[in-house]
Amino acid sequence: MITAEGLTKRYGPRTAVDGIDFTVRPGLVTGFLGPNGAGKSTTMRMIVGLDRPTAGSVLVNGRPYAEHRAPLREVGALLDAKAVHTGRTAEHHLLALAATHRIGRRRVREVIELTGLESVARKRVGGFSLGMGQRLGIAAALLGDPATLLLDEPVNGLDPEGVLWVRTLVRGLAAEGRTILLSSHLMSEMAMTADHLIVLGRGRVIADAPVDAVVSAGTAPRVRVRSPQSSKLADLLSGPGVSVMRSEAGLLEVTGLEAHAIGDLAAFNAIAVHELTPANASLEEAYLALTADAVEYRSEALG
Numbered sequence: 001m002i003t004a005e006g007l008t009k010r011y012g013p014r015t016a017v018d019g020i021d022f023t024v025r026p027g028l029v030t031g032f033l034g035p036n037g038a039g040k041s042t043t044m045r046m047i048v049g050l051d052r053p054t055a056g057s058v059l060v061n062g063r064p065y066a067e068h069r070a071p072l073r074e075v076g077a078l079l080d081a082k083a084v085h086t087g088r089t090a091e092h093h094l095l096a097l098a099a100t101h102r103i104g105r106r107r108v109r110e111v112i113e114l115t116g117l118e119s120v121a122r123k124r125v126g127g128f129s130l131g132m133g134q135r136l137g138i139a140a141a142l143l144g145d146p147a148t149l150l151l152d153e154p155v156n157g158l159d160p161e162g163v164l165w166v167r168t169l170v171r172g173l174a175a176e177g178r179t180i181l182l183s184s185h186l187m188s189e190m191a192m193t194a195d196h197l198i199v200l201g202r203g204r205v206i207a208d209a210p211v212d213a214v215v216s217a218g219t220a221p222r223v224r225v226r227s228p229q230s231s232k233l234a235d236l237l238s239g240p241g242v243s244v245m246r247s248e249a250g251l252l253e254v255t256g257l258e259a260h261a262i263g264d265l266a267a268f269n270a271i272a273v274h275e276l277t278p279a280n281a282s283l284e285e286a287y288l289a290l291t292a293d294a295v296e297y298r299s300e301a302l303g
Contacts, residue, residue: 001026001179002047002148006056009042016042018203019056024181026147029174031194031211032183035291038200040183041079044150047181048077060148061179072101076141077150081133081157086126090117090136093125097140111139116165130157138166148179155189167193187284191215199287201294211283218286223259225252225266226275233271237262253279 002024009017017039024030034040045051047058049065057064060075068074084093094108112121115135120128125136134157141149151170155163170193174180184190190197190211197214199207207214220241227233230252234244242256254262259278266273 001062002058002060002181004043004047004056004058007043007046007053007058008055009039009046009051010054015203017046017053020200020203020205022198022205022208024148024179024198025196026179027174027177028195029170029180029182029193031190031197032181032200033190033197033287034200035294037202038291038294039203040200041152043200044077044079044152044181044183047150048075048079050079070101070144072097072103072144072146074144074146075148075150076144076146078134078137078141078154079150079152081130081137084125084133084136087124089122089124090128090139091121093136094139094143097143101144103143107143107145111142114142114169115139131159131162134158135162138169146178148181149173150181152183153185154182155184155186163189187282187287191283199290201291206294207290214290215281215283215286218289219281220255221258222253222255222279222281223257223262224275224277224279225254225262225273226250227252227266227271227273229271232269233266233273236265236269236271251275 004020004022007017007020032040042051046053047060047065065071065075091108091112094111095105098104098108112118115138117135117139120132128136134154138151138154141151155166158166167189170180170182182194194211196210197207198205199214225233228250230246230250234246234252237244237254237257242254245253247253259276263273263276
């Protein structure tokens with residue numbers, strides 16, 4: 001378990017993390033989201049003692065990370081896949097880490113096999129692709145068979161098979177009762193992987209809830225409506241809080257009204273409806289709505 005209370009980090013006049021409280025619980029994959037500059041990386045660095053909090057505290061399995069006698073056996077972390085001596089082979093890198101905790105060669109071989117690195121284990125890390133570097137970082141995080149795992153953008157650079165492998169891996173580890181904190185900018189993948197979400201914006205927690213709750217709270221109901229009288233129906237549906245888009249002939253995308261309300265209105269006005277389908281909102285839509293006021297770096301549209 002990871003517990004933060006009043007966790008704060010300032011760099012001079014800039015506050016990167018602003019008094020946040022959260023708990024990452026065992027048995028769940030907790031997604032850690034936020035725009036660039038929101039404080040995610042700083043928070044993860046404070047969890048593993050790489051940055052010292054200005055105020056507040058963060059505990060891992062009941063203690064500050066630095067107080068664990070064998071931290072690799074408590075917490076596995078992938079924060080920067082490039083933080084490796086490029087002249088070493090993958091096997092020697094893992095053996096060097098293992099030696100610090102008296103972890104045997106057998107476990108090194110196990111994580112090499114688990115992460116699919118057998119064919120490159122004796123090759124120098126400097127020649128690795130981004131995806132292979134990510135696999136090596138995950139192997140290092142798993143080396144001590146830890147109860148808690150922190151993974152920052154673990155699927156970056158992986159092919160579809162690798163992305164599926166990471167998803168299956170972290171969900172399997174959570175099912176064993178481990179604590180998983182997973183950061184990613186891929187909303188579609190996070191929607192399929194995470195059980196719970198913590199969302200930061202400008203250094204503060206702006207959401208801490210199950211995935212379904214975040215999606216439902218961040219998006220208005222949307223319904224596909226197909227009718228031979230779509231123009232007349234669109235005029236009737238228009239009103240405060242309701243958006244009607246015509247995506248193709250006879251088809252409307254209605255936001256802000258439930259399907260039953262649309263059906264009742266159409267029936268009352270004797271309008272034939274050939275399709276009335278509630279559309280599932282996406283995590284991406286909910287995330288963008290939730291963080292709209294917390295984006296620090298915006299791109300300008302090309303004109």
